[in-house]
Amino acid sequence: MKNSLRSLILGATVVCAVTASAADEVQPFTLPMSLQPTQAEFDRFTTLNANNDLKEWQFNDEENFIYYAYSSTKDADDWVFIPVTLTAKDTYLKVSIEALASGASGYYDENFELAIGSAADAASMRTILTKTVDKDAFTAYETTFSNTITGTGWLGIHATSPKNSRTLQIRNIALQSYATPIPLQPVIKASSTDNLEYTATITMPSQTVQGNAIEGKVNLRFSVDGTVENTYTDLTPGNDVNVAATLTKGEHTMTFVAYLITDGETTESQPVSETVTAKDPNAQYTLPFSFGPTGQIEFDECVWFDTNGDDVRWQLKYLNGDPAFYYKYHSKNQANDWIILPAVNFGTTDKIKISVEAATEGTFKEAFEVYLGKEPTIAAMTIKVIDEPEFATSKAWRTYDATLDTEGGIWHVGIKAKSAADQYGLYVRNIQIESLNDPTGVDTIDADENAPAEYYSLQGMRLAAPEKDQLVIVRKGSKSYKAIMR
Ligand SMILES: [Ca+2]
Ligand SMILES: [Ca+2]
Numbered sequence: 001m002k003n004s005l006r007s008l009i010l011g012a013t014v015v016c017a018v019t020a021s022a023a024d025e026v027q028p029f030t031l032p033m034s035l036q037p038t039q040a041e042f043d044r045f046t047t048l049n050a051n052n053d054l055k056e057w058q059f060n061d062e063e064n065f066i067y068y069a070y071s072s073t074k075d076a077d078d079w080v081f082i083p084v085t086l087t088a089k090d091t092y093l094k095v096s097i098e099a100l101a102s103g104a105s106g107y108y109d110e111n112f113e114l115a116i117g118s119a120a121d122a123a124s125m126r127t128i129l130t131k132t133v134d135k136d137a138f139t140a141y142e143t144t145f146s147n148t149i150t151g152t153g154w155l156g157i158h159a160t161s162p163k164n165s166r167t168l169q170i171r172n173i174a175l176q177s178y179a180t181p182i183p184l185q186p187v188i189k190a191s192s193t194d195n196l197e198y199t200a201t202i203t204m205p206s207q208t209v210q211g212n213a214i215e216g217k218v219n220l221r222f223s224v225d226g227t228v229e230n231t232y233t234d235l236t237p238g239n240d241v242n243v244a245a246t247l248t249k250g251e252h253t254m255t256f257v258a259y260l261i262t263d264g265e266t267t268e269s270q271p272v273s274e275t276v277t278a279k280d281p282n283a284q285y286t287l288p289f290s291f292g293p294t295g296q297i298e299f300d301e302c303v304w305f306d307t308n309g310d311d312v313r314w315q316l317k318y319l320n321g322d323p324a325f326y327y328k329y330h331s332k333n334q335a336n337d338w339i340i341l342p343a344v345n346f347g348t349t350d351k352i353k354i355s356v357e358a359a360t361e362g363t364f365k366e367a368f369e370v371y372l373g374k375e376p377t378i379a380a381m382t383i384k385v386i387d388e389p390e391f392a393t394s395k396a397w398r399t400y401d402a403t404l405d406t407e408g409g410i411w412h413v414g415i416k417a418k419s420a421a422d423q424y425g426l427y428v429r430n431i432q433i434e435s436l437n438d439p440t441g442v443d444t445i446d447a448d449e450n451a452p453a454e455y456y457s458l459q460g461m462r463l464a465a466p467e468k469d470q471l472v473i474v475r476k477g478s479k480s481y482k483a484i485m486r
Pocket of ligand 1: 050
Protein backbone atom coordinates (compact mmCIF):
# COMPACT_ATOMS: atom_id res chain seq x y z
CA MET A 1 0.00 0.00 0.00
CA LYS A 2 2.74 2.41 0.97
CA ASN A 3 4.66 1.65 -2.19
CA SER A 4 1.65 2.30 -4.36
CA LEU A 5 0.87 5.48 -2.43
CA ARG A 6 4.41 6.74 -2.91
CA SER A 7 4.14 5.95 -6.63
CA LEU A 8 1.17 8.24 -6.90
CA ILE A 9 2.92 11.11 -5.15
CA LEU A 10 6.21 10.74 -6.96
CA GLY A 11 4.56 9.94 -10.26
CA ALA A 12 2.98 13.38 -10.14
CA THR A 13 6.41 14.97 -10.15
CA VAL A 14 7.70 15.05 -13.68
CA VAL A 15 11.36 15.49 -12.72
CA CYS A 16 11.33 12.40 -10.67
CA ALA A 17 9.37 10.23 -13.02
CA VAL A 18 12.33 7.95 -13.62
CA THR A 19 13.78 7.95 -10.12
CA ALA A 20 10.30 7.28 -8.84
CA SER A 21 10.70 3.68 -9.89
CA ALA A 22 14.13 3.74 -8.22
CA ALA A 23 12.52 4.89 -4.98
CA ASP A 24 9.99 2.16 -5.51
CA GLU A 25 12.70 -0.40 -5.75
CA VAL A 26 12.44 -3.17 -3.31
CA GLN A 27 14.39 -2.78 -0.08
CA PRO A 28 14.71 -6.35 1.09
CA PHE A 29 15.38 -7.28 4.67
CA THR A 30 18.28 -9.55 5.49
CA LEU A 31 18.29 -12.70 7.60
CA PRO A 32 17.83 -13.09 10.44
CA MET A 33 14.84 -10.78 10.08
CA SER A 34 12.82 -9.66 13.09
CA LEU A 35 10.18 -6.98 12.55
CA GLN A 36 7.92 -5.52 15.24
CA PRO A 37 7.18 -3.83 12.74
CA THR A 38 7.75 -0.09 12.73
CA GLN A 39 6.11 2.35 10.33
CA ALA A 40 9.38 2.52 8.36
CA GLU A 41 9.43 -1.26 8.07
CA PHE A 42 5.80 -1.39 7.02
CA ASP A 43 6.64 1.15 4.30
CA ARG A 44 8.91 -1.52 2.77
CA PHE A 45 6.07 -4.04 2.60
CA THR A 46 3.84 -4.43 -0.45
CA THR A 47 0.12 -4.96 0.11
CA LEU A 48 -2.36 -6.54 -2.27
CA ASN A 49 -6.11 -6.06 -1.98
CA ALA A 50 -6.86 -9.13 -4.06
CA ASN A 51 -10.62 -9.12 -3.47
CA ASN A 52 -10.69 -5.48 -4.51
CA ASP A 53 -12.95 -4.23 -1.73
CA LEU A 54 -12.61 -1.33 0.69
CA LYS A 55 -10.67 -3.33 3.28
CA GLU A 56 -6.94 -3.87 3.20
CA TRP A 57 -3.95 -4.41 5.49
CA GLN A 58 -3.10 -1.37 7.61
CA PHE A 59 -0.55 -0.40 10.21
CA ASN A 60 -1.31 0.54 13.83
CA ASP A 61 1.35 3.08 14.72
CA GLU A 62 0.40 3.24 18.40
CA GLU A 63 1.06 -0.40 19.20
CA ASN A 64 3.09 -1.37 16.11
CA PHE A 65 1.17 -4.19 14.54
CA ILE A 66 -0.42 -4.76 11.15
CA TYR A 67 -4.12 -5.55 10.92
CA TYR A 68 -6.86 -6.51 8.55
CA ALA A 69 -10.39 -5.46 9.57
CA TYR A 70 -13.42 -7.38 8.35
CA SER A 71 -15.62 -6.67 5.42
CA SER A 72 -19.36 -7.25 5.66
CA THR A 73 -19.58 -8.22 1.99
CA LYS A 74 -16.47 -10.20 1.00
CA ASP A 75 -14.25 -12.86 2.54
CA ALA A 76 -10.74 -11.55 3.13
CA ASP A 77 -8.25 -12.14 0.31
CA ASP A 78 -5.54 -9.67 1.17
CA TRP A 79 -1.78 -10.01 1.18
CA VAL A 80 1.22 -8.44 2.79
CA PHE A 81 4.45 -9.23 0.96
CA ILE A 82 7.72 -8.73 2.83
CA PRO A 83 10.90 -8.69 0.74
CA VAL A 84 13.89 -10.59 2.03
CA THR A 85 17.31 -11.40 0.63
CA LEU A 86 17.93 -15.13 0.37
CA THR A 87 21.16 -16.89 -0.55
CA ALA A 88 21.99 -20.36 -1.76
CA LYS A 89 22.78 -21.28 1.85
CA ASP A 90 19.23 -20.51 2.97
CA THR A 91 17.87 -23.91 2.03
CA TYR A 92 15.83 -24.23 5.18
CA LEU A 93 14.01 -21.39 6.93
CA LYS A 94 11.98 -20.80 10.06
CA VAL A 95 9.21 -18.21 10.20
CA SER A 96 7.30 -17.04 13.25
CA ILE A 97 4.64 -14.42 13.87
CA GLU A 98 2.27 -13.44 16.65
CA ALA A 99 -1.41 -13.06 15.84
CA LEU A 100 -4.65 -12.32 17.65
CA ALA A 101 -8.32 -12.31 16.68
CA SER A 102 -9.90 -9.24 18.31
CA GLY A 103 -13.35 -10.85 18.34
CA ALA A 104 -12.29 -14.29 19.54
CA SER A 105 -14.08 -13.89 22.87
CA GLY A 106 -17.28 -13.38 20.81
CA TYR A 107 -16.49 -16.40 18.60
CA TYR A 108 -15.13 -14.37 15.70
CA ASP A 109 -12.04 -16.34 14.74
CA GLU A 110 -9.69 -15.16 12.00
CA ASN A 111 -7.82 -17.12 9.34
CA PHE A 112 -4.43 -16.50 7.80
CA GLU A 113 -1.79 -18.23 5.71
CA LEU A 114 1.96 -17.76 5.49
CA ALA A 115 3.63 -18.26 2.13
CA ILE A 116 6.94 -17.82 0.34
CA GLY A 117 7.40 -16.72 -3.25
CA SER A 118 9.79 -15.19 -5.74
CA ALA A 119 7.55 -12.22 -6.58
CA ALA A 120 5.10 -9.96 -4.74
CA ASP A 121 2.01 -11.45 -6.25
CA ALA A 122 -0.46 -14.12 -5.23
CA ALA A 123 0.34 -16.45 -8.12
CA SER A 124 3.99 -16.74 -7.03
CA MET A 125 3.16 -17.71 -3.47
CA ARG A 126 3.64 -21.21 -2.03
CA THR A 127 1.68 -21.71 1.19
CA ILE A 128 3.78 -22.89 4.15
CA LEU A 129 1.32 -22.48 7.06
CA THR A 130 -2.49 -22.24 7.38
CA LYS A 131 -3.97 -21.24 10.74
CA THR A 132 -7.19 -20.26 12.46
CA VAL A 133 -6.60 -17.67 15.18
CA ASP A 134 -9.01 -18.26 18.06
CA LYS A 135 -7.37 -16.21 20.83
CA ASP A 136 -7.73 -12.50 21.52
CA ALA A 137 -4.24 -12.31 23.06
CA PHE A 138 -1.17 -12.31 20.81
CA THR A 139 -0.17 -15.93 20.29
CA ALA A 140 2.92 -17.25 18.53
CA TYR A 141 2.67 -19.31 15.35
CA GLU A 142 5.70 -20.72 13.59
CA THR A 143 6.80 -23.20 11.00
CA THR A 144 9.92 -24.34 9.19
CA PHE A 145 10.17 -24.94 5.47
CA SER A 146 12.63 -25.73 2.72
CA ASN A 147 13.54 -23.04 0.21
CA THR A 148 15.07 -22.86 -3.25
CA ILE A 149 14.61 -19.13 -3.92
CA THR A 150 17.76 -17.03 -4.12
CA GLY A 151 18.01 -13.28 -4.46
CA THR A 152 14.88 -11.39 -3.38
CA GLY A 153 12.19 -13.63 -2.00
CA TRP A 154 8.86 -12.57 -0.52
CA LEU A 155 7.30 -13.70 2.73
CA GLY A 156 3.54 -13.53 2.22
CA ILE A 157 0.98 -13.02 4.97
CA HIS A 158 -2.46 -13.76 3.60
CA ALA A 159 -5.65 -12.76 5.44
CA THR A 160 -8.36 -15.30 4.57
CA SER A 161 -10.96 -14.62 7.29
CA PRO A 162 -14.60 -14.97 6.28
CA LYS A 163 -16.66 -11.81 5.94
CA ASN A 164 -18.25 -10.40 9.08
CA SER A 165 -15.33 -11.42 11.30
CA ARG A 166 -13.50 -8.81 13.33
CA THR A 167 -9.84 -7.76 13.25
CA LEU A 168 -6.81 -9.95 12.54
CA GLN A 169 -3.71 -8.42 14.11
CA ILE A 170 -0.14 -9.58 13.45
CA ARG A 171 3.20 -8.52 14.90
CA ASN A 172 6.71 -9.83 15.69
CA ILE A 173 7.35 -11.20 12.23
CA ALA A 174 10.61 -13.16 12.21
CA LEU A 175 12.39 -15.14 9.52
CA GLN A 176 15.71 -16.88 10.03
CA SER A 177 17.89 -19.34 8.25
CA TYR A 178 17.33 -22.77 9.59
CA ALA A 179 19.80 -24.54 7.36
CA THR A 180 22.49 -24.81 10.01
CA PRO A 181 21.89 -28.06 11.91
CA ILE A 182 20.36 -27.57 15.39
CA PRO A 183 20.68 -30.51 17.78
CA LEU A 184 17.68 -31.98 19.57
CA GLN A 185 17.73 -31.97 23.38
CA PRO A 186 20.02 -34.27 25.31
CA VAL A 187 18.27 -36.71 27.68
CA ILE A 188 18.99 -37.20 31.38
CA LYS A 189 19.14 -41.00 31.30
CA ALA A 190 19.96 -41.41 35.00
CA SER A 191 21.15 -39.24 37.86
CA SER A 192 21.76 -39.43 41.57
CA THR A 193 22.82 -37.14 44.37
CA ASP A 194 24.83 -38.76 47.15
CA ASN A 195 25.30 -36.15 49.85
CA LEU A 196 27.19 -33.41 47.98
CA GLU A 197 28.15 -35.52 44.96
CA TYR A 198 25.96 -35.30 41.86
CA THR A 199 26.42 -37.74 39.01
CA ALA A 200 24.37 -38.23 35.87
CA THR A 201 24.40 -40.10 32.60
CA ILE A 202 23.36 -37.91 29.69
CA THR A 203 22.37 -39.34 26.31
CA MET A 204 23.45 -37.03 23.53
CA PRO A 205 21.05 -36.36 20.64
CA SER A 206 21.63 -38.12 17.34
CA GLN A 207 19.16 -36.08 15.30
CA THR A 208 18.76 -32.44 14.40
CA VAL A 209 15.67 -30.31 14.83
CA GLN A 210 15.53 -30.33 11.02
CA GLY A 211 15.08 -34.11 11.13
CA ASN A 212 18.50 -35.16 9.90
CA ALA A 213 21.17 -37.30 11.53
CA ILE A 214 23.83 -35.18 13.24
CA GLU A 215 27.00 -35.33 11.18
CA GLY A 216 30.32 -35.20 13.00
CA LYS A 217 30.58 -34.55 16.71
CA VAL A 218 28.20 -32.98 19.21
CA ASN A 219 29.01 -31.11 22.42
CA LEU A 220 27.42 -30.80 25.84
CA ARG A 221 27.30 -27.86 28.24
CA PHE A 222 26.49 -28.66 31.87
CA SER A 223 25.42 -25.82 34.17
CA VAL A 224 24.62 -25.70 37.87
CA ASP A 225 22.22 -22.94 38.85
CA GLY A 226 22.92 -21.16 35.56
CA THR A 227 26.71 -21.21 35.91
CA VAL A 228 28.67 -23.42 33.52
CA GLU A 229 30.12 -26.34 35.46
CA ASN A 230 31.75 -28.16 32.56
CA THR A 231 31.65 -28.64 28.80
CA TYR A 232 32.16 -31.97 27.08
CA THR A 233 33.25 -31.74 23.46
CA ASP A 234 33.76 -34.05 20.49
CA LEU A 235 31.06 -36.46 21.62
CA THR A 236 29.57 -39.07 19.38
CA PRO A 237 25.88 -38.41 18.61
CA GLY A 238 23.61 -40.82 20.49
CA ASN A 239 26.28 -41.82 23.00
CA ASP A 240 26.07 -41.52 26.78
CA VAL A 241 28.22 -39.07 28.73
CA ASN A 242 28.90 -39.33 32.44
CA VAL A 243 28.96 -36.02 34.26
CA ALA A 244 29.72 -35.19 37.87
CA ALA A 245 29.74 -32.17 40.13
CA THR A 246 30.34 -31.45 43.79
CA LEU A 247 27.52 -29.31 45.10
CA THR A 248 26.93 -27.16 48.14
CA LYS A 249 24.19 -28.02 50.61
CA GLY A 250 20.68 -27.25 49.36
CA GLU A 251 18.62 -27.26 46.16
CA HIS A 252 20.26 -26.90 42.75
CA THR A 253 19.11 -26.80 39.13
CA MET A 254 21.19 -28.92 36.76
CA THR A 255 20.88 -27.90 33.11
CA PHE A 256 22.15 -29.61 29.99
CA VAL A 257 22.40 -28.10 26.50
CA ALA A 258 23.68 -29.92 23.42
CA TYR A 259 25.39 -27.76 20.84
CA LEU A 260 26.87 -28.07 17.38
CA ILE A 261 29.51 -25.96 15.70
CA THR A 262 28.99 -25.86 11.95
CA ASP A 263 31.31 -23.71 9.81
CA GLY A 264 32.05 -21.57 12.86
CA GLU A 265 28.38 -21.10 13.71
CA THR A 266 27.15 -22.49 17.05
CA THR A 267 23.61 -23.81 17.39
CA GLU A 268 22.12 -24.99 20.66
CA SER A 269 19.42 -27.43 21.66
CA GLN A 270 16.62 -26.51 23.98
CA PRO A 271 17.88 -26.95 27.56
CA VAL A 272 16.87 -29.91 29.70
CA SER A 273 16.94 -29.45 33.50
CA GLU A 274 16.35 -31.17 36.77
CA THR A 275 16.34 -29.97 40.37
CA VAL A 276 18.29 -31.90 42.99
CA THR A 277 18.91 -31.54 46.72
CA ALA A 278 22.39 -31.96 48.16
CA LYS A 279 23.03 -32.88 51.77
CA ASP A 280 26.24 -32.20 53.67
CA PRO A 281 26.82 -35.00 56.20
CA ASN A 282 29.78 -33.15 57.66
CA ALA A 283 28.11 -29.79 57.93
CA GLN A 284 29.01 -28.07 61.15
CA TYR A 285 26.95 -25.34 62.66
CA THR A 286 28.42 -22.72 64.97
CA LEU A 287 27.03 -20.65 67.81
CA PRO A 288 24.59 -19.10 68.01
CA PHE A 289 22.84 -22.22 66.74
CA SER A 290 19.25 -22.08 65.54
CA PHE A 291 17.66 -25.10 63.93
CA GLY A 292 14.05 -25.29 62.73
CA PRO A 293 13.79 -27.72 61.13
CA THR A 294 12.95 -25.35 58.29
CA GLY A 295 11.89 -28.23 56.08
CA GLN A 296 12.84 -31.59 54.66
CA ILE A 297 16.44 -30.57 53.89
CA GLU A 298 17.21 -29.75 57.52
CA PHE A 299 15.23 -32.72 58.75
CA ASP A 300 17.38 -34.94 56.54
CA GLU A 301 20.52 -33.55 58.19
CA CYS A 302 19.38 -35.26 61.37
CA VAL A 303 19.48 -38.95 62.19
CA TRP A 304 16.53 -40.69 63.83
CA PHE A 305 16.49 -43.92 65.81
CA ASP A 306 13.37 -46.03 66.18
CA THR A 307 14.91 -47.70 69.19
CA ASN A 308 11.87 -49.77 70.05
CA GLY A 309 11.53 -50.87 66.42
CA ASP A 310 7.79 -50.26 66.17
CA ASP A 311 7.92 -48.12 62.98
CA VAL A 312 6.55 -45.11 64.86
CA ARG A 313 9.44 -42.65 64.69
CA TRP A 314 10.39 -38.99 64.51
CA GLN A 315 9.32 -37.36 61.26
CA LEU A 316 8.79 -33.94 59.74
CA LYS A 317 5.31 -32.52 60.23
CA TYR A 318 3.77 -29.08 59.95
CA LEU A 319 1.81 -27.67 62.87
CA ASN A 320 -0.29 -24.66 61.90
CA GLY A 321 1.90 -24.26 58.82
CA ASP A 322 5.22 -24.43 60.66
CA PRO A 323 7.62 -27.36 60.23
CA ALA A 324 8.56 -29.33 63.33
CA PHE A 325 9.94 -32.64 64.51
CA TYR A 326 6.97 -34.88 65.25
CA TYR A 327 6.55 -38.13 67.13
CA LYS A 328 3.16 -39.78 66.70
CA TYR A 329 1.76 -42.19 69.30
CA HIS A 330 1.92 -45.96 69.32
CA SER A 331 -1.14 -47.68 70.78
CA LYS A 332 0.88 -50.25 72.76
CA ASN A 333 4.47 -49.02 73.10
CA GLN A 334 5.93 -46.26 75.15
CA ALA A 335 8.00 -44.01 72.90
CA ASN A 336 11.72 -44.70 72.89
CA ASP A 337 12.69 -42.71 69.85
CA TRP A 338 15.58 -40.36 69.21
CA ILE A 339 16.32 -37.65 66.72
CA ILE A 340 19.87 -36.31 66.78
CA LEU A 341 20.73 -33.00 65.17
CA PRO A 342 23.82 -32.23 63.05
CA ALA A 343 27.11 -31.16 64.62
CA VAL A 344 27.44 -27.82 66.35
CA ASN A 345 30.97 -26.54 66.89
CA PHE A 346 31.01 -24.66 70.20
CA GLY A 347 34.57 -23.46 69.56
CA THR A 348 35.94 -22.46 72.98
CA THR A 349 32.48 -21.79 74.40
CA ASP A 350 31.92 -23.71 77.64
CA LYS A 351 28.84 -22.00 79.04
CA ILE A 352 25.63 -22.22 77.06
CA LYS A 353 21.93 -21.64 77.13
CA ILE A 354 19.88 -24.17 75.18
CA SER A 355 16.20 -23.84 74.41
CA VAL A 356 13.58 -25.80 72.49
CA GLU A 357 9.88 -25.33 71.80
CA ALA A 358 7.49 -28.21 72.28
CA ALA A 359 3.78 -28.77 71.80
CA THR A 360 1.33 -31.63 72.00
CA GLU A 361 -1.21 -32.65 69.39
CA GLY A 362 -4.03 -32.73 71.91
CA THR A 363 -4.78 -32.97 75.59
CA PHE A 364 -2.98 -36.31 75.96
CA LYS A 365 0.20 -36.18 78.02
CA GLU A 366 3.52 -36.31 76.15
CA ALA A 367 7.06 -36.57 77.46
CA PHE A 368 10.55 -35.88 76.11
CA GLU A 369 14.15 -35.25 77.04
CA VAL A 370 16.88 -33.17 75.43
CA TYR A 371 20.52 -34.24 75.56
CA LEU A 372 23.95 -33.14 74.45
CA GLY A 373 26.49 -35.63 73.14
CA LYS A 374 29.81 -35.58 71.36
CA GLU A 375 28.71 -37.99 68.62
CA PRO A 376 25.41 -38.46 66.70
CA THR A 377 24.71 -41.72 68.51
CA ILE A 378 22.38 -42.64 71.35
CA ALA A 379 25.30 -43.98 73.37
CA ALA A 380 27.03 -40.60 73.21
CA MET A 381 23.96 -38.75 74.57
CA THR A 382 25.22 -38.53 78.14
CA ILE A 383 24.32 -34.99 79.21
CA LYS A 384 20.64 -34.53 79.87
CA VAL A 385 19.73 -30.83 79.73
CA ILE A 386 15.93 -30.85 79.62
CA ASP A 387 13.49 -33.42 81.02
CA GLU A 388 9.74 -32.97 80.58
CA PRO A 389 8.02 -35.98 82.16
CA GLU A 390 4.46 -34.95 81.33
CA PHE A 391 2.85 -32.02 79.56
CA ALA A 392 -0.05 -31.14 77.28
CA THR A 393 -0.58 -27.90 75.33
CA SER A 394 -3.13 -28.75 72.61
CA LYS A 395 -1.00 -27.40 69.75
CA ALA A 396 0.33 -24.35 71.64
CA TRP A 397 4.11 -23.94 71.70
CA ARG A 398 5.87 -23.98 75.07
CA THR A 399 9.51 -22.98 75.50
CA TYR A 400 11.94 -25.02 77.59
CA ASP A 401 15.46 -23.83 78.33
CA ALA A 402 18.47 -24.69 80.40
CA THR A 403 21.87 -23.19 81.06
CA LEU A 404 24.89 -25.32 81.68
CA ASP A 405 28.63 -25.40 81.91
CA THR A 406 30.10 -27.65 79.31
CA GLU A 407 33.22 -27.67 77.16
CA GLY A 408 34.14 -26.48 73.70
CA GLY A 409 34.32 -28.50 70.51
CA ILE A 410 31.73 -30.52 68.60
CA TRP A 411 28.34 -31.28 70.12
CA HIS A 412 25.10 -32.83 68.93
CA VAL A 413 21.65 -32.18 70.35
CA GLY A 414 19.59 -35.32 70.87
CA ILE A 415 15.83 -35.31 71.49
CA LYS A 416 14.25 -38.38 73.00
CA ALA A 417 10.51 -38.98 72.85
CA LYS A 418 9.38 -40.97 75.89
CA SER A 419 5.61 -40.43 75.84
CA ALA A 420 3.55 -43.24 77.30
CA ALA A 421 1.74 -45.64 74.98
CA ASP A 422 -1.47 -44.57 73.28
CA GLN A 423 -1.07 -40.81 73.64
CA TYR A 424 -1.57 -38.52 70.62
CA GLY A 425 1.46 -36.64 69.24
CA LEU A 426 4.55 -34.65 70.29
CA TYR A 427 6.08 -31.71 68.43
CA VAL A 428 9.53 -30.17 68.99
CA ARG A 429 11.09 -27.32 67.03
CA ASN A 430 13.31 -24.25 67.14
CA ILE A 431 16.35 -25.68 68.93
CA GLN A 432 18.63 -22.81 69.91
CA ILE A 433 22.02 -22.72 71.61
CA GLU A 434 23.79 -19.52 72.57
CA SER A 435 27.08 -18.85 74.30
CA LEU A 436 26.94 -17.43 77.81
CA ASN A 437 30.69 -16.89 77.92
CA ASP A 438 32.05 -13.42 78.31
CA PRO A 439 32.88 -12.28 74.75
CA THR A 440 36.57 -12.39 75.72
CA GLY A 441 36.14 -16.06 76.59
CA VAL A 442 37.44 -15.34 80.09
CA ASP A 443 35.52 -15.42 83.36
CA THR A 444 36.28 -13.32 86.40
CA ILE A 445 36.17 -15.14 89.73
CA ASP A 446 37.19 -14.61 93.28
CA ALA A 447 39.99 -16.87 94.36
CA ASP A 448 38.15 -18.19 97.34
CA GLU A 449 34.85 -18.70 95.51
CA ASN A 450 33.94 -22.26 94.57
CA ALA A 451 36.86 -23.67 96.49
CA PRO A 452 38.33 -26.23 96.37
CA ALA A 453 39.72 -25.72 92.87
CA GLU A 454 42.98 -26.40 91.10
CA TYR A 455 44.74 -23.76 89.06
CA TYR A 456 46.89 -24.21 85.99
CA SER A 457 48.83 -21.89 83.74
CA LEU A 458 47.69 -21.56 80.13
CA GLN A 459 50.58 -23.89 79.35
CA GLY A 460 49.08 -26.51 81.64
CA MET A 461 51.49 -26.10 84.58
CA ARG A 462 49.91 -26.65 87.99
CA LEU A 463 49.95 -23.42 89.99
CA ALA A 464 50.14 -23.72 93.75
CA ALA A 465 49.39 -20.04 94.33
CA PRO A 466 48.19 -18.06 91.32
CA GLU A 467 48.76 -14.33 91.55
CA LYS A 468 46.14 -11.63 91.51
CA ASP A 469 45.10 -10.62 87.94
CA GLN A 470 46.75 -13.72 86.54
CA LEU A 471 44.92 -15.48 83.67
CA VAL A 472 44.65 -19.12 84.67
CA ILE A 473 42.79 -22.30 83.89
CA VAL A 474 40.57 -23.35 86.75
CA ARG A 475 39.74 -27.02 87.19
CA LYS A 476 36.97 -28.00 89.51
CA GLY A 477 35.73 -31.55 89.43
CA SER A 478 35.26 -32.53 85.78
CA LYS A 479 34.97 -28.94 84.65
CA SER A 480 37.66 -26.47 83.58
CA TYR A 481 37.53 -22.89 82.39
CA LYS A 482 39.70 -19.80 81.98
CA ALA A 483 39.58 -17.16 84.66
CA ILE A 484 41.34 -14.06 85.95
CA MET A 485 42.28 -14.23 89.63
CA ARG A 486 40.98 -11.43 91.86
CA1 LIG B 1 -9.64 -6.54 0.80
CA1 LIG C 1 9.36 -46.06 67.78
